[in-house]
């Protein structure tokens with residue numbers, strides 16, 4: 001059993017780009033609401049200005065140029081790995097060997113084999129770890145999940161999801177590495193829909209086989225911008241996931257989810273707060289759960305399941321805040337980290353199976 005951190009948790013952020021900055025902001029929310037239980041003390045980025053600009057947001061934090069400098073600092077308890085995907089493996093294994101607790105962004109690695117090696121290093125070093133599969137903290141999906149867990153809904157029949165985003169090398173995602181096959185694990189399926197594959201199995205159980213087609217219009221070789229995946233769930237339900245990187249920069253990244261059980265239909269056009277449209281039993285009309293009601297239901301449920309999130313209850317509408325507060329609570333020994341690395345490995349295997357199917361043109365069985 002890893003030993004929880006005593007006293008203030010000292011954090012190093014590795015990679016000061018889009019997601020490193022976001023985690024810094026979330027850690028500030030958590031710190032300010034938990035008597036400064038956590039503090040960012042170092043930021044490392046190969047771009048010194050990027051490290052400096054993020055470090056400047058934390059009094060006294062150091063701006064460094066390499067992950068190794070953070071990992072070598074014995075005063076640092078935990079690292080947030082926020083570099084491009086290709087660097088996760090090396091940084092994670094070095095950090096685990098040095099006994100640092102690890103939050104790692106998704107996808108864990110370039111391949112499932114690499115992700116397994118990272119999980120093994122973490123197990124051997126007995127450190128606390130969590131993977132950034134943040135959709136599990138989305139209010140709207142938590143409420144929909146709870147709706148389909150009610151016994152009167154009957155058998156689950158079908159799940160349809162669409163995930164779309166502007167090809168992420170410009171705008172908010174203006175980083176060239178996302179179209180470089182040496183630095184990204186792939187295209188829309190692994191770099192964005194990894195969240196969706198994880199969400200769907202978290203909500204509706206394991207997938208036993210899948211069939212996938214991909215298309216590549218704007219990406220480099222191996223960086224697909226379209227994926228259509230059909231999945232069979234162990235429970236008998238059929239799933240369809242459409243993953244799209246389009247060229248409409250003004251269109252915000254979003255998801256649509258539509259679920260049918262025998263006695264319940266529910267759908268949402270917005271991936272954080274909803275609203276949710278639903279129709280139940282033999283009722284003749286669709287009804288709507290407005291976003292504020294979605295938030296109220298989510299808050300009630302999540303605080304019952306995860307009471308340690310109470311200090312950030314005014315920030316629960318931001319899934320990244322709940323995600324980081326969960327890892328901070330795990331570091332203090334208040335809960336288990338969730339989702340753990342095993343979830344990151346298992347979803348990476350699943351997306352790899354989708355790529356295998358797209359290459360071979362035939363369905364692929366998923367080993368449990």
Ligand SMILES: NC(=O)c1ccc[n+]([C@@H]2O[C@H](COP(=O)([O-])OP(=O)(O)OC[C@H]3O[C@@H](n4cnc5c(N)ncnc54)[C@H](O)[C@@H]3O)[C@@H](O)[C@H]2O)c1
Pocket residue numbers: 014015016017018019020044045046047050065066067082083084085087105106107132133134174175177191
């Ligand atoms: N969970 C989410 O919603 C989410 C969103 C965006 C990105 N991500 C993931 O987070 C990771 C980073 O993505 P991003 O959007 O922040 O990218 P980004 O390009 O905005 O930032 C990456 C940063 O890492 C730095 N960097 C590169 N190599 C480095 C190294 N060896 N050591 C230290 N720093 C290095 C870069 O200079 C850059 O500042 C990726 O794995 C991505 O898939 C997750």
